[in-house]
Amino acid sequence: MKLIAGVDIGNSTTEVCIGRLKDNKKIEFLCSALTHTTGTKGTTANIKGIVTALEEALGKVNLKLSQLDVIRLNEAAPVIGDTAMETITETIITESSMIGHNPKTPGGVGIGIGEIISIANLDKFEKDKNYIVVIPEAVGYEEAVPIINKFLDYGADIRGAIVQADEGVLISNRIKKMMPIVDEVMYIDKIPFGMKGVIEVAPMGQSIKTLSNPYGIASMLNLTPGETKYVVPIARSLIGTRSGVVIKTPEGKVKERVIPAGKLSISCKNSTETISIDSGADKIMQLINDRGYVEDVEGESGTNIGGMINNVKYSMASLTGQDFSNIRIKDLLAVDTMIPLKVQGGIAGETFMEKAVAIAAMVKTDKFPMAKIAEELQKKTGVFVEIAGVEAVMASLGAMTTPGSELPLAILDLGGGSTDAAIIDKKGTIKSVHLAGAGELVTMLINSELGLNNRIVAEEIKKYPLAKVENLYQIRIENGDIKFFDTPLNTNLYGRVVVLNDREMIPILKDIPMEKIVNVRRNAKEKVFVGNAIRALKVIAAMNDIRNIPNAALVGGSALDFEIPDMILSSFIKYRIVCGRGNIRRTEGPRNAVATGLVMSYGQGLG
Amino acid sequence: MKSNKPVIFVYVINPSMEILNQVTAGMEEEGVLFEIVECRNEESPEAYALQAATASIIEAGIGMNGQNLRFNQSILKNSSPILSIDNADKGSARIFGSNAARFIKGCSLKL
Secondary structure (H helix, E strand, O other), X not given: OEEEEEEEEOOOXXXXXXXXXXXXXXXXXXXXXXXXXXXXXXXOOHHHHHHHHHHHHHHHOOOOHHHOOEEEEEEOOOEEEEEEEEEOEEEEEEOOOEEOOOOOOOEOOEEEEEEEEEHHHHHHOOOOOEEEEEXXXXXXXXXXXXXXXXXXXXXXXXXXXXXXOOOHHHHHOOOOOOOOEEOOOOOHHHOXXXXXXXXXXXXXXXXXXXXXXHHHHHHHHOOOHHHHHXXXXXXXXXXXXXXXXXXXXXXXXXXXXXXXXXXXEEEOOOOEEEEEHHHOHHHHHHHHHHHOOOOEEEEOOOOHHHHHHHHHHHHHHHHHOOOHHHOEEEEEEEEEEEEEEEOEOOOOOOEEEEEEEEXXXXXXXXOOOHHHHHHHHHHHHOOEEEEEEEHHHHHHHXXXXXXXXXXXXXXXXXXXXXXXXXXXXXOOOEEEEEEEOOHXXXXXXXXXXXXXXXXXXHHHHHHOOEEEEEEOOEEEEOOOOEXXXXXXXXXXXXXXXXXXXXXXXEEOOOOOOHHHHHXXXXXXXXXXXXXXXXXXXXHHOHHHOHHHOOEEEEEOHHHHOOOHHHHHHHHHHHHOOEEEEOOHXXXXXXXXXXXXXXHHOOOOOOO | OOOOOOOEEEEEEOXXXXXHHHHHHHHHHOOOOEEEEEOOOOOOHHHHHHHHHHHOXXXXXXXXXXXXXXXXXXXXXXXXXXXXXXXXXXXXXXXXXXXXXXXXXXXXXXO
């Protein structure tokens, strides 16, 4: 009778399975455990985590490390993934020709047209001209209001105001004439004096109608048809806002341009094709999918994508001790996305949604130097350590213990750096594939599409559901349920959308509606995981037809995600595949597949 | 006395006009109504905040003793005030007023 441990070192977790091989050659599974992987996967730093997990598992059945007869380590899949983003459009406001930041509390209502004048120069007003007065923060409303009222009394025709501080309502409530007032204009010193401007504020709950219409702007500023064409981007960027300002400057316009974002060179068996990233994700993926089998990918040097591809190759080279020139990118996933970027030339910190392409690349090599880990682990524990089993084979074996599954069985391992799939048929033949694009790409998409600039919060949003804090004692979860609290919540959570992770509520500090965050999260998971699940199964399916796969099990950490398995199952319905989270040995859920496979294959020469 | 209008009552003792004006400016800019009540007894701003909230039909009130400000809801009479500043200056008083109004509106607070 032998006591066997199977150890699976993953990118994030190290999982362990302990079993007993009885004299009748049957395996009795005893227990399992998991812990965070210590150090980078494939290095001796992993040993600390391995020992921790082993001791934890053995402790559950009152056994000791020294009682093990053999420790079986998986041949870690030699795959590293990385991500990059390239923006492919940019918007520039030239000559401060518009203000479109949509402050929360503008003042007054209506439309006003006039020459832009500083409040300090109101004394120079001319009787037959209209004016829009500009008020910097240094002149607070208590000072500004008497000045405006005084000059209104003197006959100055003031039609609107642009204010730096958040005082639009305060000013509007006190001046003698009703006029539209736009406030919270950060860089007020950029506004050109002496030019003609139009300001519009819509009633509460509505959006502006004149400045969001090119003909409206043309009417107000007497534009020629040629000039009207130039204000189309201005009008478009003011759609849906409650307030806006358009200023007629000689060269003033909103310029939108495509940024040359670098090229990708994709090499296959006989040829290399180059494609520009600004062609968009669809064209890039079409090229990759048409090629079938990618030999290598290079990125144009000096671009983000070029940098990322070089970095991921260097990482692999240093991990495996191989030469940089021998490292190859085996797969790439491109996804179209929109990201909110501060627009250049903006006077009030405006952000516009720019087009971008997000890219995940995957590097694969022959092997990780697992022998070193095995040697040191053996020294440390005194137990015989052997490297057994290609990860895909072990995972498939483990997955087969899921009740209700039968061969041929496909497994989908949705990880952090890559999406892996394998299929095992009745003869025991295994076909496997590793694809770029997985958890890390999803986090990056969430981070950039919401403009968070905070990967930690983005990661939390990916993993956990959201709720809106409605008052100090209750939150409304995204599915509609309400949760009550005995003690009042912290005021910094009030009115905010929060992420409900296991231990706490994390406030999202940006003012984004909960529905929007949910959409971005689900969209990212759909584009990456569902898209890749289909891509992966197509590669390993007999004759590349997914309908030839009757069973698929989702394994790995991401299979525990609260919505991904449902999304994948829904999209597979049309292929009639039985697909769901694996349930390893009926007890582990989607975890522990590889570790279980390592124990199962002992003594059977399946390693 | 309950006013018929949905106002935040501001009960004040030892008023600092400058600070009071900033608090009311903050509320006004957010579009929330308020009513100032000058008080005679020397009580804590917490106590006044609760009295103010009880008088208000939207059940929210501010208590001011000099430059010490408190904002509370009458439902929460057993816990500490929702907002609290001691020795407020012009800037923090303006934000205090804004936040009291934003609380009533259900918006997140300025930090």
